[in-house]
Amino acid sequence: MRKTCLDMVYELAKADDRIVFIGSDLGAGTLSEMQKNMPERFFMEGVSEANIIGMAAGLAMDGFIPYVNTISTFITRRCYEQIAIDLCLHNLPVKLIANGGGLVYAPLGPTHLAIEDIAIMRSLPNMNIVSPSDAEEMKRFMNQSKEIKGPVYIRLAKGGDEIVSDPKNGFKFGESILIKDVGEVLIVSSGITTKEAIYASEELSKEGIKAGVLHMHTIKPFDYKSIIKYSQKVKLIVSVEEHIKNNGLGSAIGDVLNDNCYHKMPKLIKLGIPDQFPDKYGTQEDLLKYYSLDSKSIYESVLGFIKSKGLKAA
Amino acid sequence: MHKSKNIKLDNRSIYLRHLAIKGLAGGKRGHLGSAFSLIEILRVLYDKILDIDSNDPDNINRDRCILSKGHGCLALYSLLADKKFFPESELDKFCHFDGILGGHPEASKIPGVEASTGALGHGLSIGVGLAISAKIQRRNSRVFVIMGDGEINEGSIWEAALSAGKHKLDNLTAIIDYNKLQSYDKTSIVQDLEPLSDKWKSFGFEVEEVNGHDVTELENLFSNLPLKKSSPSAIILHTVKGKGIKEAEGNPKWHHKSKITESEINKLYSELELNL
Structure with missing residues (x-):
C-alpha cells in the first residue's frame, strides 16, 4: 500500500504540474525517478516535521498541491499545531501520507505506534481522513485525492497487505x-x-x-x-x-x-x-x-x- | 551588540501610531508594546518596498509579507487601514464580535493579510514555502517574514532557517523585531539570543543590523535585497518595545493591556502629540 501510494504521487505529478512531493528524510530511494525527472517538485527535507507542514502550507497558498510523506506518529503528535493552524485553519489542500497507521510498527514500540492518530486528526475542523483497506483501493483513492479541497490525512497500512477490495x-x-x-x-x-x-x-x-x-x-x-x-x-x-x-x-x-x-x-x-x-x-x-x-x-x-x-x- | 540611538518620530510615524491607538480604543485591549516597536518596519515596507496593491490584493505576482508575530497586529492593521485594504472604521471594531480585526490577524477575514498567525513560530516555514513556490513559477515575488525576538525561541523557526539556507532562498527576508523584551522579562534573562547575528549567519543567512525606527536606514537596507545572491537575508532590527509612549517603552506590563479606559486612551493620544 505504501509503495502504491507513493508511486501514485509521481503518476499524478506527471499529469498535473501543481503537485509537489515533500519527504521528511524517510526511505532511501523513495520516488527517486520523480527526484530525477522533476527535481523542482521533489523535496527531501530534514527531520523537521513542523517546518515541512508550514512549507507545504506556503506552497499550497500559492496554488500547489503538496503530498507530504512521513511516519504517522511524527506527523500527528509533533506538529499538531502546524496541522491545526497552517493547514486546517487555512483549509489548504495538503495531503499527509502517514506511514505506519495503527500497529504496523509493532517491533519499534510505542514511540512509533499510531494508536490515537485518528482521534486527534478527527477533532480538527476542515481535516479529512481516509484509511483504505489495501493497495488497489489506495490507487482508487489517490486518483481522486487531488480534487479534495482541504487537508487530508491518509493512513497507510504496511506494504504487501492482502487485496480484499473489489x-x-x-x-x-x-x-x-x-x-x-x-x-x-x-x-x-x-x-x-x-x-x-x-x-x-x-x-x-x-x-x-x-x-x-x-x-x-x-x-x-x-x-x-x-x-x-x-x-x-x-x-x-x-x-x-x-x-x-x-x-x-x-x-x-x-x-x-x-x-x-x-x-x-x-x-x-x-x-x-x-x-x-x-x-x-x-x-x-x-x-x-x-x-x-x-x-x-x-x-x-x-x-x-x-x-x-x-x-x-x- | 548594535547600539540603538534614540530616534525622534516624524509625523507619519505619529499618525500610524494614532491609527493603532484607535484600534486599541476600539477593543479596549491590545499588544501595544509589541505593535509600537514594529511601526517603522511596516511603514517602510508598505510605503516603499512591497509590491502590493490594495485594489488587487490577490495578484499572484505580489510580494508577500507575513507578520509571524501576529500579536503585533495593531501595527499591521494601522498600515493596512492607511493603504485602504479595509475602511479605517474597522479599527473601532477591533476584537468586536462582528469585527474582522481580531487580536491576531486572520487571512480569511482581512484583505492584505497573507497568513493567519498568532501561535508563534509558524511564519518562517510558510515563507519558505511561498519563496520556493515563486522560484518554481519563475516569479519575482519576494517574501518578507517578520518575527519577534521572543518568537524565535521556538524550535520551528530554526527548522525553517535550516531549510531556507539549504534552498538558497534569496527571495526570502527574515526580519527580527529585536526589542529585547519578551512577554515576561528581558530576552537576556528569559532566553538570551546572543550572539544573534552569528546564529543566522551560521544557518546560511546574510545578515544586517540597523535601528528599526530609523526610516532612512530601513529604506536603504530594504532597497538592497537580497543582501547576497543565492542566500536568504536576515535583518535584525534594534527597536524599542512601546516606542513613542514613555510609560510603555521597555515596560513588560505594556506587552499586552486589557480593560483600557477612555482616560488612558486620551493620555496615549496626548503623549503622541508631545512627540510632534
Missing part, C-alpha cells in the same frame, strides 16, 4: 462500501481491519449468522447516513479499529447512534485498543490478536452476543 465497488470519497449484506449484525471497519471483518463474517455465516461488513474507508467526513440506515436493520453493530477505543471509528458510530437513533438503537460493541500505551512488541498480527482485533476475536464477540441474547441465526 474494483466493482468503486471508491467514492466520503461514502462507505457495504462489502457484505447486513443480517442481524453489522461489522464496521476501516483500513486493514476490513480484511479481519470479512473473514469473521465468512466464519459467522457458517454458523448461520449473517453479519454485514461496512468498510468505512473515509473516517472524516463520516458517512453517518449509512450508519443510520443499517442501524435500523440490525441488533448489533461491532466497530473494529486498529486504534484506541476513544474518539475513533467506534466513537463516531456511537455519536451517530446517540444523535439519530434514540428510538431504535442497536447494541454497539467497540473493538479497539484500550486506553494505554502498548506494552508488547512482536508483529502487527501479534498485537491485533493481543487487542482482540483479529478475525477470530471479532467472530467470538459476535457469537457471544448472539448466544447471550438467545437470538436465532438467520
